[in-house]
Amino acid sequence: MKTLNVDLGERSYPIYIGSGLLAKTGSQLAQHGVSSKSPIMVITDDQIAPYYLQIVKDSLEQEGYKVVSAVVQSGETSKSLSVYTEMMTLAIEGGLDRSSAILALGGGVVGDLAGFVAATYMRGVRFVQIPTTILAHDSSVGGKVAVNHPLAKNIIGAFHQPEFVLYDVDTLKTLPPREVSAGLAEMLKHGLIQDEDFAYWCEEHANKLLSLDKDSLVYGLLRGCSIKADIVSQDERENGIRATLNLGHTIGHAIEAIAGYGKFLHGEAISIGMVGAAQLGVLRGADPALYTTTKRMLEALNLPTSLPADISTDDILAAMMHDKKFREGLMVFIIPTKIGEVVVANDVRVQDVRDVIDGLKERGVNV
Numbered sequence: 001m002k003t004l005n006v007d008l009g010e011r012s013y014p015i016y017i018g019s020g021l022l023a024k025t026g027s028q029l030a031q032h033g034v035s036s037k038s039p040i041m042v043i044t045d046d047q048i049a050p051y052y053l054q055i056v057k058d059s060l061e062q063e064g065y066k067v068v069s070a071v072v073q074s075g076e077t078s079k080s081l082s083v084y085t086e087m088m089t090l091a092i093e094g095g096l097d098r099s100s101a102i103l104a105l106g107g108g109v110v111g112d113l114a115g116f117v118a119a120t121y122m123r124g125v126r127f128v129q130i131p132t133t134i135l136a137h138d139s140s141v142g143g144k145v146a147v148n149h150p151l152a153k154n155i156i157g158a159f160h161q162p163e164f165v166l167y168d169v170d171t172l173k174t175l176p177p178r179e180v181s182a183g184l185a186e187m188l189k190h191g192l193i194q195d196e197d198f199a200y201w202c203e204e205h206a207n208k209l210l211s212l213d214k215d216s217l218v219y220g221l222l223r224g225c226s227i228k229a230d231i232v233s234q235d236e237r238e239n240g241i242r243a244t245l246n247l248g249h250t251i252g253h254a255i256e257a258i259a260g261y262g263k264f265l266h267g268e269a270i271s272i273g274m275v276g277a278a279q280l281g282v283l284r285g286a287d288p289a290l291y292t293t294t295k296r297m298l299e300a301l302n303l304p305t306s307l308p309a310d311i312s313t314d315d316i317l318a319a320m321m322h323d324k325k326f327r328e329g330l331m332v333f334i335i336p337t338k339i340g341e342v343v344v345a346n347d348v349r350v351q352d353v354r355d356v357i358d359g360l361k362e363r364g365v366n367v
């Protein structure tokens, strides 16, 4: 097992990465001082539960914990206020109190939802992330928790850091291939924003990563998590450098919302968004190779790099206005200057963004 740290003063916490860790959930919780006198809630989804819920429950019960489990439908639509309310009902009925902890067993959807329940139940209880997707090397670290509104992604949320992250890489072997690629989009993003060598490493190891070669996966997850942990440690609440983690997300979140949550996976939408951001970089003077290299890297990971021709540019632009980085009338973009380097810009011309979105559409009709 390897341990990384997120350094946030009194809110610091470890990320444990390794094999066979699910069976240690109970002992880890006890070591972190969570009382066995109060019920523990495990939130997961209906694709993950058949594989892994029992292992986690057994491990908790062996340590004397009473477990309340909640299984939501898999997919982005569970990041909603209605599912959040169902989770609150179960927490109240299950007798969770202020000493209880809420555990997220799953990908980013379960992590964001369970985290928001933990942040708000009785004004905040302890929270543990147990990621089961590649993408969740990103979502389980940093404390951004939220549900969606039909008009805007992650718009109802909080910052609520976990007690610890328990990342059992054995769980990744059951991930469907489309989810593997979607998760690798965020891994590559960590390279594109601040580690050129890592971005090229992701491309060179694309086939190994796609086929879940364990050594490559563990290296990639460790590197991705440490870049994320380092950035979050410098800027927990996104007043500066943390915004760079949003590369590709301004366009990506808009695509997810207007296409209908779940049509594009988050990693797929930000893949297209990162191609758009690279194009904006080139429009602002970067070497055109920035665009071709970014696209090639994403394609090596089997990710989409264009939009369907019938998606409306106006709708994407309108949805982008709800982005949390949109402040004081200015659209803020994370723009790459080269592979491994980005800047945060608030002087991007709307016409340039419009041209870039039009250019992202598959050849054919532009609506």
Ligand SMILES: NC(=O)c1ccc[n+]([C@@H]2O[C@H](COP(=O)([O-])OP(=O)(O)OC[C@H]3O[C@@H](n4cnc5c(N)ncnc54)[C@H](O)[C@@H]3O)[C@@H](O)[C@H]2O)c1
Pocket (backbone or CB within 6 Å): 045, 046, 047, 048, 051, 074, 075, 076, 079, 106, 107, 108, 109, 110, 111, 112, 132, 133, 134, 135, 136, 138, 139, 140, 141, 142, 143, 144, 145, 154, 171, 172, 173, 174, 175, 176, 179, 182, 183, 186, 266, 267
């Ligand atoms: N909080 C953050 O910092 C942050 C960062 C990145 C993304 N996110 C959010 O994360 C979400 C996407 O997360 P995701 O890609 O993990 O999606 P997800 O949670 O929907 O999981 C992907 C799919 O894989 C299934 N699954 C999960 N683990 C599995 C396993 N081990 N074996 C088999 N199937 C498994 C799930 O049931 C689901 O169908 C988005 O809502 C995004 O906004 C949040």
Ligand SMILES: O=C(O)C(=O)C[C@@H](O)[C@H](O)[C@H](O)COP(=O)(O)O
Pocket (backbone or CB within 6 Å): 138, 141, 142, 144, 153, 154, 186, 238, 242, 243, 245, 246, 249, 324
């Ligand atoms: O942790 C962050 O900060 C990120 O931006 C990570 C992103 O990958 C993630 O999708 C995040 O949820 C987006 O944040 P948001 O504030 O734009 O909703």
Ligand SMILES: [Zn+2]
Pocket (backbone or CB within 6 Å): 138, 186, 249, 266, 270
């Ligand atoms: Zn993301």
